Amino acid sequence: MRISAKGRYGLAAMVHLALNYNSGSPITIISISEKMGISKIYLEQVFALLKRGGLVLSMKGSQGGYQLARSPQEISAYDILASIETSMMEPADKTVADTQPHLENAMQELVFSKLDISVKTALTEVSLEDLLQNIESQSSPEQLMYFI
Amino acid sequence: MRISAKGRYGLAAMVHLALNYNSGSPITIISISEKMGISKIYLEQVFALLKRGGLVLSMKGSQGGYQLARSPQEISAYDILASIETSMMEPADKTVADTQPHLENAMQELVFSKLDISVKTALTEVSLEDLLQNIESQSSPEQLMYFI
DNA sequence: ATATATCATACCGAATTAATATGTTTTATT
DNA sequence: AATAAAACATATTAATTCGGTATGATATAT
Incomplete structure (x- = not known):
């Protein structure tokens, strides 16, 4: 099933914010865009949507940036993609x-709404926290030696 | 979740073929297109895809038309939309x-493949036969008197 | 032969998507 | 107060996809 570039970038960017969640300090769009290898200006559009969705907090001005609006456990892939x-x-x-x-x-009941519910359920079941844990699990134990 | 016009037309057209399944004789694109209120030439494109998917049999020439390639129980919404x-x-x-x-x-495992599987499962669970039965159930009992 | 149908491409306009461009506003720091 | 660093807003462009037509070729029952 097709996920748009913005959707994929949004998911990845939210994981970056989640990695930063405990630091307390905001993280800038440009730092994330560099990690992801995409333009800052394009990622700004993605963040505008995340903000509108109430998923991130923003601080303007110098030393500003973005933070998750709530904990990684409380943010699902559905929240982000929606x-x-x-x-x-x-x-x-x-x-x-x-x-x-x-x-x-008949098509509506048996096919379309069923599909909508199925997609929503599947995406609601996975949280940013789940993604973080999966990433951690990939980096251990042997692979840890390849990182600084 | 968005379903394209072709997908919706394909589903509806397959239901029309299913209604005709027991007659043994083929049914033409133009008769279906008239029932559906869309152009014959556009529906032809949809049938080309259904044929390529092995879901319908076609007979060319006069008295030709289309039939289901197998019984309504054996054709799922997934088969059609795929x-x-x-x-x-x-x-x-x-x-x-x-x-x-x-x-x-992590995104692939926890989000994308999970989503793909969920969509496939939901759509595989509903057959043309299910759609036929749902349509029948809507026409009975009181509503039957409104039809010829 | 002819009418009736499938079958195959090519094309077109509108809508959507991906990405860039240009600028404004806000705020910590100096 | 000036400056730099950031979010925020809007317009524009290029590419792709989608919905639909147009034209014609091929097959076949009558």
């Missing part, structure tokens, strides 16, 4: 211009 | 241009 991929998360358009409404109803 | 919505069904592109592959791995 803030960014509006077309993915909006309920399926059912109109099929069919003369029989019974057919449209 | 034949049509390639962008929806193809595995998520994971590349996020991040310098840390651990992050990409």
Whole structure:
């Protein structure tokens, strides 16, 4: 299933914020954009969506930056993608211009809403904390020696 | 979640074929397109995809048309949408241009593949037969009197 | 032969997506 | 007060996808 570039960048950026969650201090867009290898100006657009979704706090001005609005356990992949991929998360358009409404109803009930629920459930089940733990697990034990 | 027009038309058209399944005789694109209120030439493109997916049999020439390639119980919504919505069904592109592959791995495992599996499962669980039964159930008992 | 159908490409305009450009506002630091 | 560093806002561009047409070729029952 297709995830847009913004959606993927948003997920990755949120993991970076989560890694920084305990420091208490904000982290800048430009530092994240450098880690991710994308332009600062493009990532700004992603953060605008995350902010609108209430997932991050921002501080303007020098020494400013972004922080998670709540703990990594309390932020799901669904929260993030729902803030960014509006077309993915909006309920399926059912109109099929069919003369029989019974057919449209059946498609809506059995296929489209079922699909919407399934996607929402799957994405709600994974949190930023889960992603952090998975990343940690990949870096240990043998691989730890390859890092500083 | 967004379903393309072709995907919705494909589902509806397959239900029309399913309604005709027991007759043994093929049904034409133009008769379906009239029932659905869309152009014949556009629906032809949808049928080309369904054919490529092995879901329908076609007979060319006069008295030709289309039939289901197998019974309604044996055709799922997944079969249909997978034949049509390639962008929806193809595995998520994971590349996020991040310098840390651990992050990409985590996103892939915990989010993208989980999502792909969830979508596939939900759509595989519903068959054309299920749709037919749902349509029948809507037409009975009181509503039956409104039809010929 | 002819009418009726599938089948195959090519094309077009609109919408969406990915990304850049340009500037403004805010704020810590000096 | 001046400056630098940051978020914030909006417009623009380029590329891709999507929805739909157009044109014609091929096959086949009558």
